[in-house]
Amino acid sequence: MVLEDTQKKLTEAWLENMDRQLNTISVTSALISSLVVSALAWPSVASPGGEDGPSSRYDSGPVRCLWYISLLFSLTSIATATNQNVVIHRLSCFSDSLERTRRMLGESGSAPVVPDMLQLWIWQIPIAFLNGSVYTFVAGLAVIVWGVAKDSHLDFQFVDTKVLIVFMVGLSVCVPNYLLGTYGLYGKIGLASS
DSSP states (O other): OHHHHHHHHHHHHHHHHHHHHHHHHHHHHHHHHHHHHHHHTSHHHHSTTOSSSGGGGSOOHHHHHHHHHHHHHHHHHHHHHHHHHHHHHHHTTSTTHHHHHHHHHBOTTOSSOOBOHHHHHHTTHHHHHHHHHHHHHHHHHHHHHHHHHHTTTTOTTSHHHHHHHHHHHHHHHHHHHHHHHHHHHHHHTTOTTO
16 A cells, blocks of 8 residues: 555656656747747858858858757657647546556556656657757857858957857856756766666
């Protein structure tokens, strides 16, 4: 009886937390999609080789490629998060919804329930694609800054070189802090090694 009560509480908590997580991922992915679509309309990206300044000095093809991948990742994140959220809500329609949820997440026939590795991966897809979307968007920004600055031959008298330096300083502050924050959060609760 104690094991059943514990399983019930854990399953209810998982369903509630996953519902919130999927909603947050959906909203964030939609915002990233909007950002990427807006960035694809920037003149220096939309019209390579044109008369509008920096676009004539670098090939924006790799940037567009990275940003289209970013958009694809973001849309995949939204689609999988929505699909999973629908599954959670449909499961709640059954009288034995908690048991069905445990069967879905665990390897059949094991007691106590052992998580199914495929299910662990499936439920991480939305956040993985959201992160991939952010990474590829930032990579596109880096390609723009490097592409424009390389024509100035990294001579500090050119504005593009100053932009490159400021961008790289910003990137060198953001990336380590993101990684430290991720490790600090997940590492302390024992998820970094699993």
